[in-house]
Amino acid sequence: MTRTDNTVTISVDVMGGDNGAIDVIPGLAISRQRHPELAFVLVGDETVITPILAKYPNLKDCTSIVHTDVAIAMDAKPSQALRQGRRTSSMWKAIEQVKIGDADICVSAGNTGALMAMSKFCLKMQKGIERPGIAAIWPTARNESVVLDVGATVGADADMLVDFALLGSAMARALFGLERPTIGLLNVGVEEVKGLEPIREAGQRLKDAAYEGMDYIGFVEGTDIGSGNVDVIVTEGFSGNIALKTAEGTAKQIGSYLRDAMTATLRTKLGALLARPGFNALRMKMDPRRVNGGVFLGMNGTVVKSHGGADALGFAAAVDLARTMVINELGEKIAAQLAQAGRGSVETDPTPSPSVEEDTPISEAL
Amino acid sequence: MTRTDNTVTISVDVMGGDNGAIDVIPGLAISRQRHPELAFVLVGDETVITPILAKYPNLKDCTSIVHTDVAIAMDAKPSQALRQGRRTSSMWKAIEQVKIGDADICVSAGNTGALMAMSKFCLKMQKGIERPGIAAIWPTARNESVVLDVGATVGADADMLVDFALLGSAMARALFGLERPTIGLLNVGVEEVKGLEPIREAGQRLKDAAYEGMDYIGFVEGTDIGSGNVDVIVTEGFSGNIALKTAEGTAKQIGSYLRDAMTATLRTKLGALLARPGFNALRMKMDPRRVNGGVFLGMNGTVVKSHGGADALGFAAAVDLARTMVINELGEKIAAQLAQAGRGSVETDPTPSPSVEEDTPISEAL
Structure with a gap:
């Protein structure tokens, strides 16, 4: 995603973490207070998100919701998460926002193994890594x-x-x-x-x-x-x-x-x-x-994993970190570093193969 | 070594450690003060050991000296140490006291890689490990x-x-x-x-x-x-x-x-x-x-490695640890544990091959 204005858009897996939306949304409010340029794509169950969101006026004009009621359990095995939650879960859809260019970066407090497997499966490895x-x-x-x-x-x-x-x-x-x-x-x-x-x-x-x-x-x-x-x-x-x-x-x-x-x-x-x-x-x-x-790191898009037990303040730190990575152009710096090392290219891959994702067996992402 | 009385005999690489005898011998004095049953075989340069030893009356009747002026450098590579100091260095000879049954256990503050390589080469792996x-x-x-x-x-x-x-x-x-x-x-x-x-x-x-x-x-x-x-x-x-x-x-x-x-x-x-x-x-x-x-652990005899920078008090802690291992019959407990697991035997290996040591290439001990 090329950044066209100063807004930093973060997709958020609202259903990840030990307490889900209860800690995640207040965390976003804290982070937005500090950084007014933040905007959020909240991915999760709308019926859970809406009432909590209503309590934080400073999130009102900077959030959109992508609804899904499929959540990945904190103890799900990566393979299980991929089988059951690929394309449908809040975790997957949050990552997908980065892939389709609707978000600059993704934050989730969901389980690490599942998040990594889905990130690899959805975003694919960066060329040269x-x-x-x-x-x-x-x-x-x-x-x-x-x-x-x-x-x-x-x-x-x-x-x-x-x-x-x-x-x-x-x-x-x-x-x-x-x-x-x-x-x-x-x-x-x-x-x-x-x-x-x-x-x-x-x-x-x-x-x-x-x-x-x-x-x-x-x-x-x-x-x-x-x-x-x-x-x-x-x-x-x-x-x-x-x-x-x-x-x-x-x-x-x-x-x-x-x-x-x-x-x-x-x-x-x-x-x-x-x-x-x-x-x-x-x-x-x-x-x-x-x-x-x-x-x-190493995929076509960046995902920040928050500690699963993070409270609002902890989640805000993860969001702040994600923001810093976007503002300071982590993606561009990685691409330049890889190009300089002959490991990739700053250009977009000239031969995109949109069917790859469909063909990739789940085991490859584990 | 079968323990026939209450004496615990510890062979000590007096030339190991950042300061050698200067920290090692006072450390032995501290440990002996705590544990009158300790006896020491001091391995190192007699001309260095004797004057320092004279300052500690409580070590007078419980020490013997095995002289060598070959020391292993603290930064020697294991292969180098084995080539240059096998059979001649204070490190080797201290370990050897355990092998020949003149000591219950060995303590050295010498360099870890060299000490491990020499221990393996001298003591050999325990049956089943x-x-x-x-x-x-x-x-x-x-x-x-x-x-x-x-x-x-x-x-x-x-x-x-x-x-x-x-x-x-x-x-x-x-x-x-x-x-x-x-x-x-x-x-x-x-x-x-x-x-x-x-x-x-x-x-x-x-x-x-x-x-x-x-x-x-x-x-x-x-x-x-x-x-x-x-x-x-x-x-x-x-x-x-x-x-x-x-x-x-x-x-x-x-x-x-x-x-x-x-x-x-x-x-x-x-x-x-x-x-x-x-x-x-x-x-x-x-x-x-x-x-x-x-x-x-895992060899026919136990070696305790003290921190190279240990002062007298630190070295005494390593000596105390060695003593505890002997008093509480670590060797016997390991042998019994391995026998119970079908991994070795409490009996002595019935087919000792004294020529093995000569034949073992140095690389095998690394």
Whole structure:
């Protein structure tokens, strides 16, 4: 979709997430308050949407509704979701708005596996990219980093890791406004181990290619993710997902240590009371709702996945992220990056085959 | 080695670690102070060891020295270490003390890759176990868990994951005194993804086998590591290493957030001062020196790897861990667990082939 005015149109899977419209619509209202240029295509059950929507006057003139009462269950398997909800579900139709050009980007809090399968099936892989990646925005000691893939694809060969580096650098340019973000390949300390060949090969290729628009700095380790030493961290999806969830778990664990320590004695309780503004600042900094949204990259159109348990504030963060990606022309930056790397083309594919979608077996999208 | 009295003899690679003997020997003194039953075989340069040893009277009657002035560099590649230091280095000779029965267990702060390669080459894989694992003791919100493999082997098939479950459960029994520790297989949320077959297969096998001495509870995610929901977490070495280092990085990151928050204003500074005992307790709880030591499992003898940068207190923690493993008969527990699983035998291998070591190419130990 070519953007003709300043409006950013976001298609929203209103039935995704643990609470669906109850959290999603208030989230949109929060985000619209911050960004008046936003417009929404709400996809879901009109009878549910309309009464909730009526409570938010600031959404009145910027929303349209695409009705469907088919929802994808939060625990549906991807194959099941595709069989039962393809072309009919709120998830599918929200993604489809991007494909047909009625929205710039799509946001859903629906289940990750189903959302990824439908995105691949509906949008198709971008020319020059073999497999999709999910990019997480990772808060660091310095600022934020992009980490991908955090779970789209298990296992990755050198080609895929180089693809992720190209996609991730374009995203970091869009998100952080950097000319040449630094890129690191996640590795373990011991280099001389079987199984690390794809990482070494990808590293060698990134070094040799010296792509414009990125500054490949070499291997990094797990400790470098939180430090913010590097703008983009590239890894395969299994270890990326483990890293993301381990960090979440560690943050919770330290939070529980901290609570125990501060409630241990009357003195620590008093101290904690006095230091409350500091603890509040810390809590805000670590609030998972502040940074919410995984960005699905590598397809012909971008989908932002909000945490399924996100409340209105959390969903608004995902919507804000989607907006930033559109405003800063993520799609164009990716296309340019791929073209420069000889991996795709800025031109539209000259031989579109509209029948492909019909012919693609579901298993291919999984 | 059959233990004939209450003495626990630990062979120590005195030249391993960032500072070698300067941190190692004081560490032994601390550990001996706590545990009078400890005896040490110090392997390293006698001219360096003797003057330092003289400063610690409590080590006088419980140490012997095996002299060598060959040290493995902290940045040596495993193959290089094996070529240059096999049979001659302090690392090799410390491991060898376990093999020849002069020590119950070995501790080294030397480089992980070299130590693992030498351990495999010297001690050989245990009957019934294909690849070694490094087990980390992971502090959790509840207590501690065992996580393996954190970096010995990249990639793992179902067999290897089952092996790790057997080794890890024996270790948890030795370490935590549990009859049937709970075991979880680390996985990502989306099950229906290519590449997860080995994990699913291992899960099915653990479920079907219902081994004595362990309680297999199914898949767990990264968030479950820090929560302490499960006693043993099994994963392949790449993702295990990434998880471990990501947790370290996250802890540092939150520490830096906390410092910033507490020094932001006069009020938070005063509060933090008042709450200092709480912060001290937190610091102690999160002190990486308190829990130090990766346990190399799956070979004919156990090696404990201390952090290379450990100071005396950190090294003492690794020594204490080694002692616990011996006192609680880790070796016997592993042998029994493997025998019960039909994976090995409690008996000594009836057909020892002393020439194997000479014939094994170095590449096999990498």
